[in-house]
Amino acid sequence: MQPIKVYNGRHGTGPNPWKVILVLAELDLPYQIEWIDYSESKEEPYVLLNPNGRLPAMVDPNNGVTLFESGAIINYIVDVYDKNYKLTYGDDRLAEKYQVQSWLMLQMSGQGPMFGQMVWFTYFHVEENLTTPLQRYTTETKRICSVIDNALRRRRAELNLSKEEPVWLVGEHYTYADLSFVMWNRILLNQSTPEDGKWEDEMPEFYKWHESLISLPAVNKVLELQAECIRTMKDSANEVRNRQADARKI
Ligand SMILES: N[C@@H](CCC(=O)N[C@@H](CS)C(=O)NCC(=O)O)C(=O)O
Structure with missing residues (x-):
């Protein structure tokens, strides 16, 4: 199985992409995080994946499925991959x-x-x-x-x-x-x-x-990964915060 791509905003403070990653990790499915800056999220090519210009979006190359909205993505992953009903009921x-x-x-x-x-x-x-x-x-x-x-x-x-x-x-x-x-x-x-x-x-x-x-072990592992991303990556959400801080001065 090829990894499922989850688009996440650098450097990972936003909660919504991680909701999807938690489900992937719990089901032990291969995934790959695609990082983008928040400033790129309102423009093409990203809006071709998520017309709402927010994170996450998901691309599953195994089935040629592209989705936005974390709830819809979770529904898809569980429907398609949780055959033993680990995270749902039949x-x-x-x-x-x-x-x-x-x-x-x-x-x-x-x-x-x-x-x-x-x-x-x-x-x-x-x-x-x-x-x-x-x-x-x-x-x-x-x-x-x-x-x-x-x-x-x-x-x-x-x-x-x-x-x-x-x-x-x-x-x-x-x-x-x-x-x-x-x-x-x-x-x-x-x-x-x-x-x-x-x-x-x-x-x-x-x-x-x-x-x-x-x-839960899988949840714990994802939380550690998030902490590591926050520690080591550029904070693109800061751009938004700085814009707001500048606007407050005017
Ligand atoms: N309902 C959406 C919410 C998505 C959302 O607001 N994502 C945040 C990151 S956690 C975002 O993209 N923020 C940037 C912005 O609002 O422009 C979902 O659950 O996928």
Whole structure:
């Protein structure tokens, strides 16, 4: 099998390409990261792969398939390559098969955009300290975390699991839905705490779930690779940050 190409923005701080890479790594599939500068992402030739001009895009030379949007790419990889249902459920578990989709949709429509806007208004927006949008996106971000925290608590009770056992969003094993949340949660948990306490106290199931996910060997390996890329490569996202900083001075 030829490696699946995943386009990533130099130097790899953006979470979305890594969501795809986590799934590829979990399925032990060969992949190759194609690095581009963020400044090249809005122009041809890249927009021929991703008309939305964002990262990631995926090219699978084995089947001649080119896709954009991380959720669609994950769906494709799992449909085509996860024949043993390591990260999903088969037609004999129809409810679970589509519940996994529900959570991926929440990740794509809720977690990604809300967390993303929170980061934007914290670090990138031209006007600094705009409290209303920041409050809105921070509240939404925490609300989504608490949706997950509550769902995991209910699952633990349904499955009668002890406090020490890991619990997952759907069924009894982790799926691509759990994995899809890792990269954004990592940014959130590394940078902030809930207003009046620690994540482990305020949202214990959410916190433990994230800890279980980042301890998975394949996930851990990808996180190390990301850290290495950030350490050793040119930071093209800095160009965006500098442009914003200049605009703030005007
Ligand atoms: N919904 C898209 C979001 C893609 C996205 O926003 N990617 C970021 C990198 S993680 C990006 O390209 N940012 C540059 C920009 O917004 O111009 C997906 O999940 O693929």
